[in-house]
Amino acid sequence: MRSDLASLQQELIRWGCTNADDLAWIDAPKHTHLQQARDLLTKLKLIDNAGKATQLGQRAYQLGVEPRLASMLLQAEALGEQTLGCAIALCALIEEPERNEVDVRQSLHRWQQGTIARRSLLMQRAKTIASRFKQDFSLGRVEESLLGVVAALAFPDRIALARNHSGHYLLANGHGASLDTQLRLSDERLLVALDLMRAGQGSSAIYKALPIELDVLESTLPGLIEAVSVVDWDDDKGRLVASEQRRIGAAVITSREIPVPDDADIASALLGYVRRKGLDALNWSDSAEALTQRVQCAALWLPEDNWPTMSQEALLNDLEQWLLPFMSGISNAKQLKKVDLMAALEAMLGWDKLKLLDELVPTHLTVASGNRKRIRYQAGEAPTLSVKLQEMFGEKASPTIARGTQAIVLELLSPAQRPLQITRDLAAFWQGAYKEVQKEMKGRYPKHPWPDDPMNHQATSKTKRQLNS
Known part of the structure; x- marks a missing residue:
């Protein structure tokens, strides 16, 4: 549920399983995570665009290491014996990482000097890997200057370019990452991040890294650098701009x-602008947020219905599919605010799914008093509803949604709309904590009913006088 699924995806391909849904899982892997794993295996040259194992991928199974490291070793072999030796050393250092050391070059130095912990274990592992290539491993011949190159073979998506601020980097995969500015590595323009930990929204902390020189990367692995012509929307200038770029992801x-071409694609440029600025560049309303949260909850609670992925990250990745068809006549960034987002999101969901969503994950619930109350949704959390306690009289149990799989968390309120109790087990509340609430509330709100048997009392939002009139 939380791990990199590249090894799992590789195993599925090996056994001829093209659809993970065909297997029985305790926790089914998410489709988006499996797709990310397939994308990574393609970058690592272990599978082709059709999802079948390449020759490199077939050999990778025999090495007994994870896909990233297998690809690194096999590609390094093609670059020569010395590069392979460096890759073997790095493989061992990644599998048996040295604690509290970010710069892996320092770990190699200590290994070569014989001062590193678990030196014999590292040497044994390196020799085992080398034997699978019918090679002898010589620690003394490992060149530090090649570490960054072989690391890039394993982590092409984590090649990191320094941003304007010291210690802040942009990864080739588009994510942000940072490094402690007290480390000398934070002054490097290019790094390969070997170990990351998510630190916040859209950013990660780098725990292991290696520097790499751009000219070495260009000469050794030129395929990682692409030259492209880009047309983009410049918000400061309020117009389209074009440029020739060299980039790694x-x-x-x-x-x-460069001059903007006459046939420049304005729509694509504006989509790029939205990706940079985020969904707030659109007229992202409370209604749009509420709809996407409901769909995300439905996907978690009712995965058998195959809901579209509507996280902010997924929506930004799929702008061409759901937003572009609704951008007719949009020619600048300001006009993006006019796009009917609800219509676009509902079209992405489809009429059948929208109807099913309203049935299974409704916006409102009619409570025992007859009043409709809004249900609040947040992906990863239980549905919540705020209601006056008296309006739930007569209910024997907490209401449920999503085919009965999700009990709604009730925030029970006083007549003055102040919280009295939060519960997802209404029956237990009536039989337990209600007695204390009743005792206190009778004196504070004597005009409202506080029956001894709430489970069999008429639900109401009225006072006792109004109820009896």
């Missing part, structure tokens, strides 16, 4: 402005 190494 999302990380732009160099950029040179």
